[in-house]
Amino acid sequence: MKALLVCEYREGTLLDSTYELLAFADRLGAERALVLIGSDAALPAGTGTLYLADAAKYGEYNPDVHKRIVLEAVARSGADCVVFVHSSYGWDLAPRVAAVLRAGQVSEIVGIVDGGYEVGCCNAKMRRTVAPKTAKSVLTIQAGAFGATGIPAGAPQVERIDVADGATGVEFVGYEPAEAKGVDLTRAEVIVSAGRGVGKKENVPVIEGLARALGGELGASRPVVDAGWVEHSHQVGTTGQTVSPKLYVACGISGAIQHLAGMKKSDFIVAINKDKDAPIGEVADVLVVADVMQFVPAFTAKLQ
């Protein structure tokens, strides 16, 4: 099997996720080639063929253009599978490539089981194994699921790719930087986070009360932030902050992968959830099966 790994590059920088792709290819036992729309100044380490298209020439991300470049690399490399990280880049581009190749796509792979690809479903509560039925396949891997190889030795053998201009209905305008941060959760020793299970904005002070009693900061899951209950700088997760406190208390948080990605490195994790099967139980050291609005005030009172 030959895997074509699609590296990510943004504003002059090669993204580290490239090394997760290498780790996945190793797990597959696949021979690998890489494709990068980037520059000679930021090449990944490691041996193998790297198909390189010049980002300066093609501009920042235009999906129609990147699709053509990846397809050219597929043709040249003779790859059986095309692998992306399941990131904003991968989930946007992978189905476009799959559609042209008429290839089966498996999204957000977390493991390899019985020769099939394991993926999460039902908001991470369940798993499926999925197998492509086509000769070529397109795969996206969950960020962090396969670790990284570390920086391998060697340098790739670069082959340049140029594609002709083609039709596109998409024009890249620019990036908006992340909002300036309000609270810095990365330094907090204790974080008590409110999730949708807290029920309503008026209940958030109860969670804040526990955070204060433990000498920590208030965190939040995304729906709580989207609903305007808590300000964005408190959000933990892929699109929020990545934290690693001594104690993380998740109150009414289901444990979706994007939330876990931001907090699973915490030293000790307590989850309070009325659902015993909530996937937060996967990472929690202690899962308290209870209604947050009953348990949290009682526990705060005990601390005081």
Place this chain on the structure above:
Amino acid sequence: MKILVCVKQVPDMESRFRPDGGGTWFEESDLAFRMNEYDEYAVEQAVQLKEQLGGEPEVTVLSIGPDRVNEAIKKALAMGCDRGVHIQDPAPQGKDPWQIASVIATFAGGEGFDLIFTGMQSQDRGSAQVGVLVAELLGFACATTLVGFAFADGVVTATRELEGGIKGVARLRLPAVVTCQLGLNIPRYPTLPNIMKAKKKEILGVAASGLLQEEPVAATARFYPPARKGGGVVLEGEVGSLVEQLYGILKEKTTVLR
């Protein structure tokens, strides 16, 4: 202008899931179904655009599935869509994302839509493929994971969410497909008068079989709960006793209680 919104009906994610008889999907009995969360943002954005354009565009909401999906269609109609299309399929879970997309594209291709809204993914299958595949099949411009949407002079300005809080802004010429992310807007609750009005709106029934022209390209082999890592303690019982137990554990295992 003609707008299409694609919605899926999914189980409440707080449900308990068990494999069905075939072992490849969940057993549906006992589950409560609702509109896929990401699709609620899609419906809201389509209705907001209709309002922005003085009510001119016709907004069609489409859902594929058994009869129960009419509930999701009715909700979208009550939120302000004009007409519904129910693509009847007793077991859509047997179709892969490529087939679902091809059914939508075959239907949409015949109707001349200018703009299609979908959620970025479904909460149950989570493949994040269908919207993009529809765009590819129709040859439409496409942007995914929208947290911002604006429309002026025939051009969509799409703000995409990237990692770490960074956003990417792109302009799309129509015809286009956009897939919607959490937080794009605040979906409205259907009001009682609008629920009543929605009852009079048309829901067209179309058999999926007449629209399906593609073989599956991927198949689910097995559906199962994740292996529990073990090690974690699960505490159940009276609140008073839970409080004492957790206090004891934190005292013993962490340094945060002095």
